[in-house]
Amino acid sequence: MRLAQVYDFMTIQRVQWKRPREIERIQEDKLARLIRHAWDKVPYYRELMAGAGLKPEDIRSRDDLRTVPVTTKRTLQDIALNDKISNGTDISRCRVSYTSGTTGTPLKIYAAAGDATRMNLSWGRAYIANGLKPWYKIAAFLGQPETVRRKPWYEHFRIWQRHEISAWKDPHDWIKDIRQYKPDVLVGYVMTLKLLAEAIQAEGVHDIRPKLIFHSSALLDDSSRKFLKSVFQAPVIDFYGADEAGCIAWECPRCSSYHINSDLVLVETQKSGTAAQPGEAGEILITNLQSYAMPFIRYALGDVGVLSPETPLCGRGLPLMEKIQGRTDDFIILANGRKISPHPIYHCFDPVPGIQRWRIVQKDVRHLVAEVQPGPSFSPETMPLAMESLRRLFKGDIEIAIRTVASIEISPRSKFRAVQSEIGKGPS
Secondary structure (H helix, E strand, C coil), rough: CHHHHHHHHHHHHHHCCCCHHHHHHHHHHHHHHHHHHHHCHHHHHHHHHHHCCCCCCCCCCCHCCCCCEEECHHHHHHHCCCHHHCCCCCCCHHHEEEECCCCCCCCEEEECCHHHHHHHHHHHHHHHHHHHHHHCCEEEEECCCCCCCCCCHHHHHHHCEEEEEECCCCCCHHHHHHHHHCCCCCCCCHHHHHHHHHHHHHHCCCCCCCCEEEEECCCCCCCHHHHHHHHHHHHEEEEEEEEECCCEEEEECCCCCCCHHHEEEEEEEECCCCCCCCCEEEEEEECCCCCCCCCCCCCEEEEEEECCCCCCCCCCCCCEEEEEEEEEHHHHCCCCCCCHHHHHHHHHCCCCCEEEEEEEEHHHHCCEEEEEEEECCCCCCCCHHHHHHHHHHHHCEEEEEEEECCCCCCCCCCCCCCCECCCCCCCC
């Protein structure tokens, strides 16, 4: 198995430097194999394609793939296990993971050993491209209360040693743990990393200086990136991934955009039921080309992103994504149909002095509630400044209420969402 993993890793490293059309052919070959497998082995997908009048030989390219109906998380939650798992799969030998559950009940995901290995290697490509060395020690924050795991074989050779820290613990305990382990790299999602940075400032800690910070979940806004960089004095690199597909896209140090791991996952963006154009925001659909135990074909992740028409500057053949705008249910939807991305909302609060933390909640198309947790430099001007920015953004199209709260609680059991809409799904 180790030799197979090394071979897969070397292949993944080489493929990124192939020409775009060569990578497309690899993608098409994998897509054809996956579609045939899903038709033969997975009752749900066979019924889905047959219901659309399709057969496996009809789907050979990403254009053909658009004829397959979209699958949602809710759909997979509602169907029986035997209908979505490949016939003959021994689930007792599968790696089991769960989606974050930020939008409701988590989805249980099964991945065969080979599928899981190749998804893990997709992260390795992104890490190495952004400066990770084999001898760097990694400290990774996880959302589980316990972090017991079995070390992979390469860690016994002191390659990419990884120490996991439970996000359920107190930030003071995080600091003690990190000081003891002395990692070169921190991996986590934005709010966990910010809580750590705030605790480091509050305790006057000066000896936690990682070489790299990898952000791997949720929306990394500009203000948070600057804050983390200033506290840790290290580059902050953003990855876009999901339990359903591994690492989907990653920031390139030269291209100022995200490379899509298109030899491993096929990414589409869709708006109003049709393909979004490059440069246009759309709902992200993924087809995991490595998921054979539990396939994900034209699966809606619930995120909004923008594909880029630009040619990579770094020489890689992997296509680019301009940005990830957030979850579809993080878009504010107004009565006139106007949709507001979370990105500009961050810029309404982050420049305002005296705000420790904030949250926007939309209950209906006519009302918006903004909560502000005061920080050390809070003053009588803080709330009026924040309200003025919000009014400029929303242009009077929604009634805004803004109030201070003693604290905005962060649950270790789910990702913190600063912008929450309970009514809409953003571009689709």
